[in-house]
Amino acid sequence: MILLLLITIPLAGGLLSWIAAARNTLWSRYIALACLLTDLAIAGQIWATHPASGGRWLYQYKVDWVPHFGISLNLAMDGLSLLMLVLTFFLGALAVLISWKEINQRVGFFHFNLLFVLAGITGVFLTMDLFLFYFFWEMMLIPMYFLIGIWGHEHREYAANKFFLFTQAGGLLMLLAILALYFIHGANTGVYTYDYFSLLHTPMQQETARWLMLGFLIAFLVKLPAVPFHTWLPDAHTEAPTAGSVILAGLLLKTGAYGILRLVLPLFPEASVYFAPWIMFLGVLGIIYGGMLAYAQTDLKRLIAYTSVSHMGFVLVGAFSFNVLAYEGVVMQMIAHGISTGALFIIAGALYERIHTRNIQEMGGLWSKMPVMGSAAMIFVMASLGLPGLGNFVAEFLILLGSWQANRWITIFAAIGLVVATAYSLRIMQKVFFGPGDRQYALPDLNKRELVIIVALVMAILLLGLHPQPVLNTSQKTDYVVR
Amino acid sequence: MSFADFISLGPLITLFTAVVISMLLIAIRRNHRITYAFSLLAYLMALTAIIPAMLYIPHTVPPLLVVDEFSLFNTGLVLTSGFIILLLSYNYFEEREERKEEYYLLLPLATTGALVLVVSRHFMSLFLGLEILSISLYGLIAYLRARERSDEAGIKYLILAALSSAFLLFGMALVYAFTGHMDFPGIGAALRQAGYIPVTVLAGFGMMLIGIGFKLGVVPFHMWAPDIYEGAPLPVSAFIATISKGGMLVVLIRFYVDIHGNDYSMIWWMLAIVAVASMFVGNWLALTQQNIKRILAYSSIAHMGYILVAFLSGVQTGLEAISFYLVAYFITSIGAFGVLIVMSSSVQDAETLDDYRGMFWRYPWVATVFTAMLLSLAGIPLTAGFIGKFYIVMAGVNGHMWFLLFMLVINSVIGLYYYIRIIAMMFKTPATGEVTYIKPSLPVAGNITLMLLTLILIGLGVYPTAMMQLIQQMMKMIV
Structure with missing residues (x-):
């Protein structure tokens, strides 16, 4: 009921x-x-x-x-x-x-x-x-x-x-x-x-x-x-x-x-095993291709959108690895990605409210104007590139650990995806918050409402990274197909 | 005519008598309101006449007619739809300056034609019903004489319908020449005895398909549909989209079941090609239209294609699916046309996409109804259309019609595109300073009718069980 x-x-x-x-x-x-x-x-x-x-x-x-x-x-x-x-x-x-x-x-x-x-x-x-x-x-x-x-x-x-x-x-x-x-x-x-x-x-x-x-x-x-x-x-x-x-x-x-x-x-357990290599391949393709496309974008929201394609590739790789480690990683990735990408979209939205553009070429040097927003963005960008201590690291690490037992080549290429992630993630910080900025006027930093939202998200992503055990325990209470 | 015959055909006789009386009424005194009220009463009485008729089912009136659960169900459907269309008509004709009263003769008369089709199981009664329906429709389509498009549509329909009737007759003659029967079970038995379909009979069926296909508006006999829908008065378009097509479909089902159509692959193939062509042509041509009446016309062509898929599945579920889909389609089509009727002013019908720009922000209520109707046509959950489409797909899967189902899926997606295009238009921000023909206030009666339709639509979408049980029980009887 x-x-x-x-x-x-x-x-x-x-x-x-x-x-x-x-x-x-x-x-x-x-x-x-x-x-x-x-x-x-x-x-x-x-x-x-x-x-x-x-x-x-x-x-x-x-x-x-x-x-x-x-x-x-x-x-x-x-x-x-x-x-x-x-x-x-x-x-x-x-x-x-x-x-x-x-x-x-x-x-x-x-x-x-x-x-x-x-x-x-x-x-x-x-x-x-x-x-x-x-x-x-x-x-x-x-x-x-x-x-x-x-x-x-x-x-x-x-x-x-x-x-x-x-x-x-x-x-x-x-x-x-x-x-x-x-x-x-x-x-x-x-x-x-x-x-x-x-x-x-x-x-x-x-x-x-x-x-x-x-x-x-x-x-x-x-x-x-x-x-x-x-x-x-x-x-x-x-x-x-x-x-x-x-x-x-x-x-x-x-x-x-x-x-x-x-x-x-x-x-369809047997059919899934049958198609697994191909689907994992699609996953890796997504990881790398999505990451490369993300790197090439100038629209901030579009960039973040393509990082989703890349991150979801990990889900696909993990789901078709057929072992518990990878499954736990997948569940973790779903949650961590939800939080980190959600947070990045919220920051992009907050930026748009203030400077009315999503084009990262027109941003830059915003850290000095809005240090709080900058540091929040830093945390989530770091989460996105898989920095240890944040949720996404646990997730991607578990997935790679699991998929290594299933398919080594796929795992190697998926790991290369992490490098691509580093490149596009750092580009966000570089283009938006660092570098030269030609804005002379002051911009309001995060207000109280936004602060509440961001703090909640930061807490969540830190908790996932530092103490993932409750989530992993709960995620074990489900019906995994293990080969 | 025995007493049982009399009671069984009660709905038909009631409505027909009402037409005569209302003609006399008009002769005595022309009054829109009285005629309207009397017609409403007539439909209600015809509907109540179904109840005593249930006592005698299944009952045949040899050799022409049969009254069983299936025909009574469809009688109810036709009468209810007619009643709702009538409800929506009053304001529409009141605002237009022509003589209004004769409309209330023609509409029940056309409905009577459909009722004859629903109970017929013989070529004679089929043709009789068809002609009563068609001839009334000539008048109805051209009813707004002052309008050029209305006249044009009437003449177009007259010529094409007469032509298709000729084909139908010729086809019947060919079938009769070989089998020696004009009643459906007789033809079925004769063909089964022969064990094959000779060329003459096949040619006969082909010609009949032209006549029937014309009424159903399936490809390649669909050319008239958009022009007629556009030109006819809106309530009449609603009538053509629902009752006229539904009545014909019911005869087709009965005919197909009685001659065991599924046993003959040639007939199956003819219908399959028609089905696929209807889906594609209907949806494809609807994509580029700017006129909502034309979109609805093309979409109804596609919907007939969907129904044919269930028809061809050759399983009992298929027939159930058709009945359910018909109910959903009737509600939805009348609802959609109802919105058009309510939104139209005496100056001009609200028919172009632009008339609906930003409608949600001005008439949130009507726009919500229209959205629900369009989503139902597209087959989105929580609406009757979804359950209907689900039922059809289910029948198709049950009959292993994989190819037809893929065609249906592709077409559903294409169809979705133009439905959401209209919806998107209603949710757009209205352009400022634009002149609209849409009237300031909407008729109360129309709004209430639309509300009821929406409630039924969602009710069937959420709790379809009762209707399904009714249909299932009824279909057991005829197969």
Whole structure:
């Protein structure tokens, strides 16, 4: 029941804040914030109190929805879902906070969309029914489309359309695969159901399993995104408002990774092993190619967007290594990337509010104007390049450690990606905060609200880097496919 | 005619009688409001007449008609849609200066035609229903005589419909020549006995396909659709998009099931080509349109293609899927046209994309309804359209129609593009100082109707079980 509550709170909050905005936009913001903080508190409470030993599944909730098709409202939470939910509500609450001043038009509708995206993401992380999974998967799309399309920058419509079409195309392939799985399972066992647990270990031919796996995989590769399906990402991330970019980079990409861990690997273990070298290759390609493209950008948000492509390559490499070390690294990477990239987008947004450009050629020498923002950016840039002591280091180190046992060449090239990461990360600092600056006027440093956001993020990334054990413990409470 | 016949055909007879009475009413006194109210009453009475008819199902009125669950369900669907279209019509015609009352003769008459189609299982009744429908439509399409486009559309439809009817008749004659039957089960039995389809019958089916395809508006018989949709009064366009196509589809299903169409690969291939062509042509041509009526016309061509995919899957789920999709499609289309009707002023219909620029910020409520309708057409969750499309894909997977399904997926993505283009337009910031034809206040009745449609749309999207059970039960009976 508590799981259903986690989804319905943002849904109800979304409607409420839309209605409230007609009276007072401030209410709308407070309602949205309160909903997400409540959800965060619930998820945090579960995290703090869940038993260290015992079964994987912390909570389960199931009622029939469309019994005619074997569809049920089937929610369950294990370690992986729990971590993802904590991240979701944490970044969600920050997204409301950073929009406090940035969004001042159509405030109610903005928060409505924001909360609905988050509800969709929550649903994806919780559902154990494939029909429902697709349902929530699609439900994330529409509000996100509006977030980009209405409150975005200059080329928002192009970006929003591209985002929508790419993810929708992937999603429909997944739908075909889900349906095929449903019928194959039904034909072989006589039980027609979308229940995740029943569909695990569906007896089928390897040939079929490979096709179905590809159907799922493409949807997730588009979302992740992996090269060559990544082209929507730089547009969408660049054009979205700051909150949109944070949610895209921090959460939406994670649904792709989550889908691979939750569906692709457990449902089709043999097929996954069969394709693993190729997918790992795509991952490495993403790491290096994404990094190189990031280095070549002049638009700050676009640059950060391409670093996501690079970082998500690690997720792909780790997920198809089939050992626990790599999986823990992947989960860690999902969280750490969510926080560090989210933070970088927030800084980019704050910079844009102050100097009204995203072009890093026009920046420079900003450290002396805004030392606090500079040092915050320094921390997250260091996290992004994998400095020990920060979350991303733990993640990438674990992934490389794990993948070394699976595929050495891939690991070597992935490690080269770290060098590329250093290059583009340092370029951000160099171009934006150091170097010559021709601005004579003073710029306001971070204000209190922004300081709260940044401090929360810094704490999170430091905690992940210095004391990752709680996260790793929790992430072990899930169903990994180990070869 | 026995008592049972009389009760079974109750809805049909009620509506038809109402047409006659309302003609007399007009003769006595021309009054828009009275005629309107009477027509609404007639539809309601016809709807209630379904309840006693349920007692006798399945009931055949040999040799022409059959009243079973399937036909009663579709009768209900047609009548409800007609009722909603009528609700939306009042303001639309009130604001236009032509004589309004005859519209309320023609619309129920056309609906009667569709009802005949729904219960027919014989070539004679098929043709009878088709012609009642078509002839009323000639009048309806050209109803706004003062408008050039309306006249043009009426004449275009007249010529093409007459031509297609001729093909249909010739096709029927060829089929009759070989099988010696005009009732569907008889034809099916004769063909099964023969064990193959001779060339004459195949040619007959081909010609019938021209006639039926024209009414359904599938490629390559779709040319009329955009012009008619654009030229006809908006409620009439809604009628053509839904009831006219739906009625024809119901006969087609019955015919196909009765002659065991799936056993003959030639028929399957003919329909498969039509389906794929409809999906691609419909979606492709919709991409570049600037006129929302034309977009809806092309999109309805594509939707007929989707329905044919379910049709071709050859499984029971397919027929269920069609019924569900039809319901979803009816609601959605009427809803979309309803928005157009509500937004149109007496000066001009709100039909270009530009008329909808920034609509969300001026009429948030209507824009929300329109968004819901378009998302349903695109098949996005929480709407009936999603469940419908899901049902169709499910039928396709069940029947192993992988190629057709891939075509459907590709087309869904193309389709999505033009639907979201309209949505994006509504959410754009309105240009300042622009002259719009859109009126300041919206009719209350129209708004309430739209609200109800939206509620049903979302209700079916969230809780489709009841409707599914009804359809499943009904389809068991006819197969």
